[in-house]
Amino acid sequence: MQRHLLSTFLVTTLATAAPTTFSLPPLPTLTVGPKTPSNPFPVSAARDPSKVCVVDPEVADAGPALISAAQECNHGGTVVLLPDTAYTIASPTDLTFLESIDILILGTVVFKDDVEYWQTTAFGYAYQNIHLFWKFGGRDVNIYGLGIGLLDGLGQTWWTAKRSNETVYRPIIFATDGLVGGSVSGLNMKNSPNWFNVIMNSSDVLITDINIWNEVTNSSSPPANTDGWDTYRSTNIVIQNSTIDNYDDCVSFKPNSTNIIIQNLQCNGSHGISVGSLGQYQGEYDIVEDIYVYNISMSNASDGARIKIWPGVPPNTTGSNSGGGAGYVRNVTYELFYNQNNDWAIELTQCYFAESKEACAMYPAVLQVEDIFFKDFYGTTSAKHDPQVGSLVCSDPSVCKNIRASNIAIIPPSGKTAEWICTNMDKGLLDINCVAG
Known part of the structure; x- marks a missing residue:
């Protein structure tokens, strides 16, 4: 997959009230191999190096702030989640409107640790009772973490809940729904309540250099159904160069x-x-x-x-x-x-x-x-x-x-x-x- 590289520079956040400076690293150049798809992936459109939105690290719920940043920097910009910062997604976050945008996750993303809340608010799908905290879709979207960004599903809470109630909905920590063209790279993912990833209704997506694992703190309630990736109604997908230590x-x-x-x-x-x-x-x-x-x-x-x-x-x-x-x-x-x-x-x-x-x-x-x-x-x-x-x-x-x-x-x-x-x-x-x- 060919990429346009972004030069390093200082920016002021567009998504927070207080000024924040951040040196934007280059977008990684990703390659597919040794096997390559019969239909080459589309080339990402050029990004505007002055169009950068840093998600406010001070908010209690990063979901609305992330949506706001994506709306501001859609069509050619980059959204940034800062390093050494924890962001909590505390409400369902729909990011399926994206268009020619990059999402750089350098901090840690966690999801509101409230099983009861998510039972009625998570995005739900009929097939195998899929539920999501957040979802990404649109066209020409690159989501990357440079080996630093972390998604933490706080899975032990959910595995313990399942032990007492088999019907509890356990959301997935990363999902695409209707993503056409783009990539997911350089992310760490741990302790998903259910599957780690589901790629749905998507095409022309490269997924590479992902590190997945579980940490069990209660041996009587081990992880369950923590698939690395599930693909569903999707075509022309490459998943490569990754490590997966899981329980399904x-x-x-x-x-x-x-x-x-x-x-x-x-x-x-x-x-x-x-x-x-x-x-x-x-x-x-x-x-x-x-x-x-x-x-x-x-x-x-x-x-x-x-x-x-x-x-x-x-x-x-x-x-x-x-x-x-x-x-x-x-x-x-x-x-x-x-x-x-x-x-x-x-x-x-x-x-x-x-x-x-x-x-x-x-x-x-x-x-x-x-x-x-x-x-x-x-x-x-x-x-x-x-x-x-x-x-x-x-x-x-x-x-x-x-x-x-x-x-x-x-x-x-x-x-x-x-x-x-x-x-x-x-x-x-x-x-x-x-x-x-």
Whole structure:
């Protein structure tokens, strides 16, 4: 992605009553690689070096101040959150109106530590009960932290609340909704109540150099569902060069995620890099297509590469959110994938949350899975399933086509010959030691 660099200079804030001087650093020049999207990202428009808005560090609620600064510096300016400063987002903050603007986060952003308040005020979405503290959207927007900026979700409060109430809404600490063109880079994110990031209804976005982790202070209420990234109804997205230490999917491709590259990630403690889950909602048509996952290190996870599909439901079932959805997964490649102490190096299931193998076989998934490539996998699994190291289970052979595995060098900790569960698969396309499931 090409960028116009901003020279360093002193500015006076436009978003506060009191003058504040700040030396604006250059916008980082970001590159995509080694894999690059088939549709190049658009080039950001030039920014006006005199149009800089510093968000007032004295306000109790930084949400309205941030909106005001973005309105002032929209169309060519830069909004700044100062270093060594804590900003509290204490009300839902809608930043989906942005146009040719940069957001520089050098301070720490926290979110009002009030579970009850956010239950009725956070932005809510029907799909999997997504809720947001704030959201970014518009066109040509660069959000960056230069490795300094921090988003702190104060997650322990929310994880503890979930322990006593499973239905509590736990918001996500970073979200795009309708962002077309731009980047997110150089941010630190810790202790998200739920997923760390969701990229929704967006396209042509580069995400790079992000550091994600959880800090547990109450071991009886550990983190839950803290996915690194979830993509939803988005296309032409690159996520790269980042570290993720979390408690759920490192990356998850939710419905209608297409043309996405994931590369150069170090993931620890997660549920893998996952397609899905898909087919959860009857009457919905889910698509995941043209996904490339490259050069991943995955440690201490339940899975390395993962595809999870809900099974079918009995005829005349209505109102189901536990399977039966249609659609397809097509042209997904996992290449150069290092495993260390993962329960499964690869897991493909079309029986996700099925009551039993028998129930899954009785009502097989209708969502198609085809043209899937696993290649150049190496490393070791955990002892959980030793000597089995992976599981590829299709509910019916008619809905799984052209699923291939090649150059797979995965070893169980015992050193025994690695075994793979292969159910309803074309074993001639799998260069692995298949055994009965």
